[in-house]
Amino acid sequence: MNALYSLLAVLLLVLAGFAGGSTGAGRGILTFIVPYAAFAILLAGFCARILRWAWTPVPFHIPTTCGQQKSLPWIKPASVDNPSTRGAVLVRMAMEILLFRSLFRNNRARLAGKRLTLSENRYLWLGALAFHWSLLLIVLRHLRLFIEPIPAWVDGLERLDSFFQLGAPQLYLSDIVVLGALAYLLLRRFRDPAVRFISLFTDYFALFLLLGIAVSGVLMRYFVRVDILGIKQFALSLAAFHPLGPNMPSPLFFTHLVLVCALAAYFPFSKLMHMGGVFLSPTRNLANDSRRRRHINPWNHPVTKHTYAEWENEFRDKLVGAGIPLEGEDAGNAHTN
Amino acid sequence: MRDRVWIVGGLAVFAVALTAPFWCAHLGTKNLARMPNLALPANQTQCVAPVEYMRASHMVLLLRWREEVVRLGQRRYVAFNGKVYDKSLTQTCLDCHNKEQFCDRCHSYAGVSGPYCWNCHNQPQTHVAGTSLPPMQPEAAAPHLAFTSPSRFPAQAPHPQSLSFPRSMP
Numbered sequence: 193m194n195a196l197y198s199l200l201a202v203l204l205l206v207l208a209g210f211a212g213g214s215t216g217a218g219r220g221i222l223t224f225i226v227p228y229a230a231f232a233i234l235l236a237g238f239c240a241r242i243l244r245w246a247w248t249p250v251p252f253h254i255p256t257t258c259g260q261q262k263s264l265p266w267i268k269p270a271s272v273d274n275p276s277t278r279g280a281v282l283v284r285m286a287m288e289i290l291l292f293r294s295l296f297r298n299n300r301a302r303l304a305g306k307r308l309t310l311s312e313n314r315y316l317w318l319g320a321l322a323f324h325w326s327l328l329l330i331v332l333r334h335l336r337l338f339i340e341p342i343p344a345w346v347d348g349l350e351r352l353d354s355f356f357q358l359g360a361p362q363l364y365l366s367d368i369v370v371l372g373a374l375a376y377l378l379l380r381r382f383r384d385p386a387v388r389f390i391s392l393f394t395d396y397f398a399l400f401l402l403l404g405i406a407v408s409g410v411l412m413r414y415f416v417r418v419d420i421l422g423i424k425q426f427a428l429s430l431a432a433f434h435p436l437g438p439n440m441p442s443p444l445f446f447t448h449l450v451l452v453c454a455l456a457a458y459f460p461f462s463k464l465m466h467m468g469g470v471f472l473s474p475t476r477n478l479a480n481d482s483r484r485r486r487h488i489n490p491w492n493h494p495v496t497k498h499t500y501a502e503w504e505n506e507f508r509d510k511l512v513g514a515g516i517p518l519e520g521e522d523a524g525n526a527h528t529n
Numbered sequence: 530m531r532d533r534v535w536i537v538g539g540l541a542v543f544a545v546a547l548t549a550p551f552w553c554a555h556l557g558t559k560n561l562a563r564m565p566n567l568a569l570p571a572n573q574t575q576c577v578a579p580v581e582y583m584r585a586s587h588m589v590l591l592l593r594w595r596e597e598v599v600r601l602g603q604r605r606y607v608a609f610n611g612k613v614y615d616k617s618l619t620q621t622c623l624d625c626h627n628k629e630q631f632c633d634r635c636h637s638y639a640g641v642s643g644p645y646c647w648n649c650h651n652q653p654q655t656h657v658a659g660t661s662l663p664p665m666q667p668e669a670a671a672p673h674l675a676f677t678s679p680s681r682f683p684a685q686a687p688h689p690q691s692l693s694f695p696r697s698m699p
Binding site: 340424 | 532537543544553555565581584585586591592638642
């Protein structure tokens with residue numbers, strides 16, 4: 193049901209893009225208003241969310257570790273998996289962000305008959321890695337449309353991506369990889385009953401949206417080709433705050449545009465914020481040195497203390513009168529029998 | 530408290546990177562919404578296909594021509610308006626278009642890294658100015674007869690039928 197609703201939502205966006213791209217008024221809105229609004233929401237929402245997280249107290253020192261802690265000199269520590277210095281934390285974070293190290297430990301729990309078996313499952317890690325890296329490559333490659341003159345490294349990425357020189361326009365490897373990885377990540381949610389059970393609307397929506405963007409982009413490059421000059425002129429004019437309508441307006445291009453804008457506007461409010469959040473995970477970005485350094489919670493509220501001794505002094509005569517034993521200085525006098 | 534410096538700093542770097550196109554557009558001196566300055570053919574007004582098709586899909590046409598010429602030996606192309614062309618990049622396309630002032634300008638503007646056409650194809654000599662190539666032969670005055678690489682193509686071999694393309698695949 194979740195999958196169906198999110199597919200319908202994405203199809204509605206596709207329809208909106210197609211209809212908007214086919215009418216003059218819609219094209220005006222999609223050219224002048226929607227891209228700027230989506231970008232502003234992305235930028236402001238992303239910053240606001242990160243700043244809110246930055247101002248959230250992390251009172252406890254809570255790194256999760258996967259190896260031997262640094263202790264006695266003759267015990268070999270796992271310096272990356274259980275980092276004790278800032279440098280080791282940097283290495284650990286880099287491995288987490290660039291290589292998804294914690295996902296590499298993904299396990300699959302299965303009931304084989306009556307026995308619970310745990311086995312390694314690296315496909316999720318592989319699919320996630322393939323998807324994220326190809327998405328990064330695709331986003332950076334799109335800079336060729338937004339910057340003039342094109343930086344040499346963007347041209348280099350483009351040449352690297354079309355390395356095999358298949359066909360014309362040359363086939364981008366990242367297009368194949370991103371479609372394959374997205375299809376795997378989607379099928380994974382459908383196939384495994386346990387994963388299907390915990391999959392929410394937002395999980396499917398993000399996947400369908402990204403799939404829609406990828407498919408519309410692939411269609412525009414390889415199947416229903418569009419005038420790339422007009423599109424570059426449009427992108428440059430957007431960047432220069434002087435939006436011109438695309439020279440050769442194609443409804444497919446507007447569909448792509450609407451889906452990208454929807455993704456940008458949806459980004460700060462969704463689970464996609466893990467892009468910024470991964471840097472702020474306290475279980476990953478803290479060094480496990482809590483036995484060597486004393487950590488004082490910097491957000492400690494000044495507490496007005498009222499100790500038992502003070503309380504006893506305050507009610508001393510009443511306590512004595514009631515015959516309750518005292519712990520204070522002349523507690524010995526309180527014995528009644 | 531010390532962490533906030535890092536977080537805000539990282540966020541600032543990210544925001545600047547995200548808005549890079551805006552900075553590039555406004556810090557640059559050029560009028561960035563400009564189109565590339567393309568040299569259009571002086572002697573022709575109509576290409577082998579409508580201009581909208583050529584803008585978006587010329588690479589498909591070239592690829593089809595290549596396959597039909599090299600693999601099937603078919604060199605005759607009947608255009609949409611009934612005109613007949615020789616399927617040849619060097620002779621037909623570059624007869625009117627200039628590689629540097631037309632192909633290359635547009636390709637570098639759109640960021641389409643050099644297609645591998647030029648790994649094999651030469652440019653007709655008449656369009657190459659100021660290079661170290663030998664001076665034009667008298668017969669090169671007719672542009673469609675000119676080749677630049679005498680080592681591979683004999684200078685008196687204007688007609689494609691006499692080129693040493695394989696007639697059929699082995």
